[in-house]
Amino acid sequence: MAENVIGRRALLGTAVAAGALAATTSCAAPSARIDSARSIDRSVELAREMLQVDSDDKDLKLTYLRTLIDTGLPKTVAPKRVLVIGAGPAGLAAANLLVDAGHQVTVLEANGSRTGGRVKTFRGVFTDPNLYAEAGAMRLPSAHPLVLALADKLGLRRRQFHNADVAPEARSASVTPVAYRSFTGEQWSNGPAAEFRPPPAAGRSLIDTNGKIVSRANYAADPMIVHSGFGVGLTTQARVALDHALSRVAVSDDWPIERRIDSWAKVFNRYEDYSTHGYLMEQGWSLGHFAAVGTLENLTSRLHYGVISAMVDHTLIRPDASYWELAGGTATLTDALTRKLGPAVHQGKRMTHIEQTDRGVKVWTTAETGNEHTDGQPVDPIETFEGDYVILAIPLTATRFCTFDPPLSYPTRRAITELHHDAATKVLLEFKTRFWEQGPGGFRGGGCVSDCPNRFTYFPSHVPEAEGGVVLASYTWSDDAMRWDSLTDSERVHFALAGMRRMFGPRVDAEFTGVGLSQSWQRARYALGEAVIPTPGQLHEHHAATRTIEGRIHLAGDHTSLKPAWIEGALESAVRTALEVHQR
Template identity: 30%
Template sequence: MPAEYSTPEYVDVIRRGIVPAFGPPSRPKRVIIVGAGVAGLVAGYELLRAGHDPLILEARNRVGGRICTLREPFSNGLYGEAGAMRIPRAHTLTMMYIDRFGLPTTDFMMESDQTWVHIGGVKRRLAEVRSNPDALGFETAPAEKGRLAGDIWAETIRPLVAQIERDGQAGWDAIYAEYDAYSVREFLELKGWSEGLIEMFGLLNNQEALMNSSFLELFREEAGNYYTNMCQIVGGMDRFVHAFLPELEGRIRYGARMVALDQTPDQAIVHYQTMAGRFQAVGDDAVITAPFPVLRHIEVIKPFSRAKQRAIRQLHYDAAAKIFFQCRRRFWETDDGIYGGGTVTDMPIRNLYYTDWGKETGRGVLLASYTWSEDAQRWGSLTPRDRIEQALENVAVIHPQITTEFEVGASYMWHDDEFAGGAFALFEPGQQTLLHDAIIEPEGRFHFAGEHASLYHAWIQGAIESGLRAAIAVHRAP
């Protein structure tokens, strides 16, 4: 197994560098890094600081990976976050890089009492739903009447949170051993929830499409307080990845698509394709940050171990879809008094977020729909034009003003992105025990990073942690 490090050790590397934290290298190494997403940029940045010679191969013509700020087709100053759009302040490593680069942040508002809940054809303010949950008409058990599913969820997991607070990592290990085999739905059924309460939780807490994923995925987020204190980077999330470029720009080769991997006892070899032909990059070691759906289609000339092959085949990635509307004015604020937060609905758009992206222009970008899993795949089956038209119909039910204030729309389907193959890794029940160790295990001179090579799936923090782990491993390898 690769060495595992604690958050304080990673913090020390970000603050001082690998050499002060772990000592000088035996000699400087040539390191080939596949992918200029967050994991690849972090690995390259820290290896360069440690005196090594990184080369980053990036198939796209931009850095960032699944940090993807769309500035087209929007008007000047407006943008939409197709990928990562919010950062928990509890994510220490992410916040340290933000501070290191001096990036300004502002709050990302997750909730507002003025947002809408539209279920069963009836539209109510969130404040009204909180004061009278029974008005939603869910067939809950007598003991659940008059209560929100989110409040009961907090009570249900409180003993597990207390176990972690009391026992630390030993508490986590015990919870992993007991609950890894459970999906979210199976956990709720185990705890005696009625079907009506499960449905309420799925709709109001944006979990319905994820009910069959591992319970541990949701619990990690809740126990870590990911959603209680969030921020965003002023001017767009792409400013985060662009902050690495003054050091790394000359070491990135764009338009270089990995097609095969090979290694000898002394070298890691990455074959890549550009419009000009096929080439190879040779290094002492390599860091592969490509998502496993992409790696599945790469020729590995000296095959990986059976455990790694199984992990590449079986690791589940979830679909995600976003639809954006540029609006002539910010009617949700001026007309409805909504400043931040999101509306939930059982219509196909499911979740609608009121953003402040480009607010200084006077116009607004509405995240008209953010969906996952089967909900997202259904949007992906439509043409781009049909997505905008149907989303407009849905949003008009909640905000009739959209028909006169809409200017332009855009959409992004991560499961249709050839360089992503999905939005993020998401364990199915049992996959943490079965696959995680194999996911992060090096294969000779190849090391693996990316949000999938962490337990912070879907978060920038996971990409950073894995990039740091891979950089330290390369630095310390003989």
């Protein structure tokens, strides 16, 4: 399958001859006029996708659950040769479905050191070998049944992720089966019904703003002790104020599905051109509201993004929502999917060019010996792989540096070029003991918020038999993250420690083991950003093109769903594209 020898550096510097034509023709004028005006029909399409309702009014989520978890794809009598580009959750899940159905699948992954994409767990790098930490995805919402049920099917152990802090001695909730109730009235579950009983939030994590440090419990009792520092007379908690503003366009899960589709379509049609800032201004917010709520609820760096994303994420990332994590790290999920595929996964193969004809597809790759942050030494140059179809499951940002012959359609090329990708950066610090759990104000899990560069600090919900723990000392997005991205690795550790010292005092330095790690997804050369977070108008203009079938190329990944940055969205795309290819 592998042939052709050309220098790797020559390929990246000039492009192979087969890709040169595509590189020039990919800038050609569109063959047909693209209507960019607001369309109610497109709003209805977005609403249906949001609610996972197909054109025949069937529940796609239910179909995907049954396919991914229960039945798989029907066994094929005509095996296809399928090339899957990218070994993140979308590519790995699609590949497993197709292999189990009898197709011949080859997975090509650029990263030579690991699979998983933006699912990445740091292991074996801390002074305590029992400790690990998440560089990427770290929490799985109960509202995402596909990823939870897949973890259960693979035999992975999950436990409660405490998004809000609890008392150190509190017992985490028992693992409950995954349950999904369809709008059709049908119910799906992978076990008997059980009540979820989480421990109560302790409210002991800290808010550090305007030179004042208070516990979340004290803030809840008197929000003005924090809000007065921002010069706003807001007497409710920031979360409540944001809930109130966003609930003006809320769509209830109790409504009949026809009403929900119609209501979401109106939301998309009315508000998709709004930035979060513009929408909240229309709700009557003052500058003081933006200062206080923006700081406490992580809005300040994302106010220029489309408000629809804020509405969706706001329903998921909340203190009273339930979340799960995987014992051993989120990467146990993608590791398990990789093991199932065995030799079908080829790492260190960076796709650079795809050629398709009436008979099949041919993919050019260059060998990679580094990881997402370092460029390794050139090794064996170019390999080509041939198949009948391709599932392209890499970020749009990475696709931008690939060529296609013939070129992809104009709308898809525009989506690849223009859709906004957010930045996200984490700085993780290892400590000898979990000092934040000690004393009368001790807590486990949850996080602190600060107006210092750290912004958000999260604490481990559970630690194996170890005295210490790894703290996500700084978690930032957008412009906040890009400021961290400009620093060296050692500077990130230095400033993250300084931010924690502000809240917890000099003990931070005595407890620090000297091990600090950071992850910039903007500077990760195979991801080139964290996830698609659309700016105003981009959903109507570009989203449909991200999931178009381009001849023999099928597009997958969380960016093709309306759940970008979530594994659930990647899995939705995996089942969709596996079904598309299987049914051809």
